[in-house]
Amino acid sequence: MIGNLLLFLSTAQAAGYYVTGVGIRGMGRAGAVVAGIDDLSAQYHNPAALIRLDRQVTLQFAGVHQNVTFDREDEADLAFDPVSNSAPPMPIPALGAAWHLPGPDLTVALGLYTPYAPYYTYPEDGPQRFTMTDISLLSAYAGPSVAWRPIDGLTLGLGVAATMLQIDQGLVTHVAPATFEATDEPEYDVNTRISVRDPFRITWNAGLLYEPGDKWAVGVSVVPPIRYQASGSLTSDFSNNVYYTGESPFGQVLASSSASDDDVQLAITMPAIFRAGVLVRPSEGTELEVDVAWERWSAMQSLTVTGVDLTIETTSEEDARVQDDVAFPLLMQDAWSLRIGGQKSLSDRVMGRAGLLGETSGVSAQYRSVLMPDGLQVGYGLGLTWWAIPDKLALDFGGGQRFLLPSTLNNAQVYQVQIDPLSGVVLPGKSVGDGEISAMTNLFGLGLNWTL
């Protein structure tokens, strides 16, 4: 038998680039599983906990549905209607297998999982358009993990994974001469798309589980930062901009309706994560766990598209060349979370789970946007496992909700990307981040664990 299936399924807490993840059993305990995880999502939470598995194959699907509402305010007293994203529930598959070798007392596992793959769309003419009109972010991990118990009670875990990242983001840039004060007027809009991909990068994680008996356990795990170097294209569509349509003060300035650069780069550093949890079992079939997690989001200070060389054909003798980096300042900060969860046997075949969580924001208040709708979050999880065939086939159900508490954004440092069509200079346009933002994430999932 090859081993057990595993999935590491995320319950994304936010849109855009801000991703985290837990599995379906973790979902039911609001992520409080670093010490107590007992399925293949241990590959993600704490690879040392794989030691609990024997021979298992796992297939899981989860769904994530996030609603973000942004009610933009403008210092020029422009009135905007609140805007919400359109995000159909997104199925996230994962699979894996684990195999325990009793001789050396170790478990090996192989998993493929996609932590989070959001696809969101907003109105192309909405007040948020300068930050995002749509985004598709796909990341995936595949690789082996091993848990080894050298002495009773102490288990060490290590995982290695190949990972990829693919981002396709649309936004509207403001294309007007830099000498003018930027505006919201749609005739200066230019739909711009950034499509980049890092197809292969190696990462790892490690964990430790100390479980001297049946009464309690301690688990810790660490994930290093992942430094993606994605490359791809930057495309701008000028077809509705006045400098192309000829409605500018000097008629048609742009000779071509579009311009593209097929060799731009985007560096993204996903944060290092440290997790620790303490588990107690006050009675047989009952677990309570308290976890803390620290995520070093401060490593990501901006998202910057580099290597830009975009030639904009003009009606004059000289074409404009955009060679400046396109930067989205983020000034992110480290985030802490506290998770309390547990499980209890409800019958011979049913295990119930529940949990609560609270998490600080990884995004500084002035940099929050629909791209990074983060803030103080609270949430809960519920779940259960039903052994359809005792000791053979277990079905996991999980669900939960997370709430981004409504926050008012003032003096936002979120700006339009403005491009001067005459000189090609890229600069910050007007501030477009003030307002009120709120979000609610619904999580649900189904897993199948087959013990061989």
Place this chain on the structure above:
Amino acid sequence: MRTSKSLFAFLLIGCGKMPSISDVDATVSEQVSTVVTVNWTTDEATVGYIEYGPTDAYGYQTALETDASTSHSQFVLMPADTTMHYRVVVPVDDDTATSKGQEVTTGVLPAELPTLTVTGEGHDDYMAVPLLGGVTAPVVIGPDGEYLWYHFDERDLDVYRVRLSVDGESVLYNAASVSGDPAENSELVRVALDGSSEETIPLSLLAHDFVELPDGTITAMVVEYQDGVDGEEIRGDQLVEISADGTQSIIWSAWDCFDPEIDTVEETEFGWTFANALDYSEDEDAYYLSLRNFSSIVKINRGTGACEWVFGGNSSTIEIDGNTFLHQHQFQKTGDTFVVFDNEGGVGESRVLEYDFNEDAGTAEAVWSYDADDPDIYVFVLGDVTRFDDGDTMVTWSIAGQIDRVDSSGEVLWKLNTDLGYAFGFNTLTASPYAGDW
């Protein structure tokens, strides 16, 4: 002010007796809400002027009348929607007779005018400049960026140059088109300062610029077509003078100085010579004409029509040391100083070049340049530059909707921006809107 004119007033009215000033009233123009007509009478023939300002300390004044009379009327340009104090002043010998101070409130600006934003300080001149884009409007702008005069042109043409007439009674501008083929229905327009009347001088194929000579003669750039040796139509330029009685005379043609078979250009999209800016030197009785496609500025003897020299480009008769200009627009020659708005000579941006110009030696040495750094500005059409006596330079980044006053170190002292969607044409500067020497 104006000692010689004070002396003139003294001689006219004698000494010892102060004139009586009466019937002083002010009327805000119905057509231009920033123009106030002040009328007054005196009991003897005098010349006077108006002092005015936001307080009874005044601070501004009109020009002294040139002809003595007992019935007087002057236009005063004031900021919109403002209560202004004013009084009549009649100089008498070393003394002055003044009327009682009064107040007048100007009207509000039309909503169509874009917002003008000023940053910095150190600028105290007035500008006559066309607004293009969202509106087509010749305007006069004060040192604080306030509108002092405006007029909307509804011809569906553009306006590139605005000048206050030499008699100070009206505003002149050209209604034309330089985008694509020149307009057949172009014309020069004269609007009374209070907006009460408008006269036109139809002149087909008008180009960017015109000047008014001290005697009231107007000289305009006009597109001219001639057949080439292969029968193909060649687009050149000519200068047309319109005398005060309306007589039109072609006083210069590009073919007078250049030969399209010899003086060829690489870019023919805009024709052959493509004249785009014009200045006049009263001292030399000569025109200076910018030819975009030649990247040249030509000095034309008004009396003979001869080209005395060609500055820049392949046909240059002036030896240039240093930076050269490409597809320039407006310029200014004052003595040995020659400043040029260089649209495309820089790398991806426009700039101003200053030359130490030695006409006798036929040399020009580039001694100074200025380009905007934050941000870089590229202006592919129009653009203007003026050097002040104090060494500062006014740069009009036309299509970029910005006007900078910079010092010799390149520091921006004063900046004027208009709203997105608007642009400036050529910029005519003066120390006083009443001087009559725009």
